[in-house]
Amino acid sequence: MSKKVLIVEDDPDVRMFNATVVEDCGYTSIEAPNGEEGLKIIKKNPPDLVTLDVLMPKQNGLRLYRELKTNKSLMGIPVIILSGIAKRTFLRSQKALTEFGDKPVPEPESYLEKPVEPNKLARELKKFLG
Numbered sequence: 001m002s003k004k005v006l007i008v009e010d011d012p013d014v015r016m017f018n019a020t021v022v023e024d025c026g027y028t029s030i031e032a033p034n035g036e037e038g039l040k041i042i043k044k045n046p047p048d049l050v051t052l053d054v055l056m057p058k059q060n061g062l063r064l065y066r067e068l069k070t071n072k073s074l075m076g077i078p079v080i081i082l083s084g085i086a087k088r089t090f091l092r093s094q095k096a097l098t099e100f101g102d103k104p105v106p107e108p109e110s111y112l113e114k115p116v117e118p119n120k121l122a123r124e125l126k127k128f129l130g
Helices: 014-026 035-046 061-070 087-099 118-129
Strands: 004-008 028-032 051-052 079-083 110-113
Touching: 004 014, 004 035, 014 028, 014 118, 028 035, 035 051, 035 061, 035 079, 051 061, 051 118, 061 079, 061 087, 079 087, 079 118, 087 110
Parallel strands: 004 028, 004 051, 051 079, 079 110
Antiparallel strands: none
16 A cells, blocks of 8 residues: 655645656655645545645645644654745744744754755655655
């Protein structure tokens, strides 16, 4: 049984690109157009890894990442952030949320800024999934 990768991305073209890379690596891709749908999928059938965009409608990637890393049953799922936002900005946003009373969260296991080269994404996937 191949490992499952959940792709949480609102842009259908980027979602298709990511799914192609995931499947070319021999993994099964599951797709969600926003954080809200992604969380439903994760809770129903946890994937082996999540690729996560930051800016999305409904529940954004900041909140979904925070949910994943503060929920004891989900925190072991590796997350690759794929975003047009610089990592420094993402980390600052997480720090601000912590200062407003949310729990602190660890840095993402991997953070790739868009546009991402297919071979770079493939290397990251294989690093976590073998």
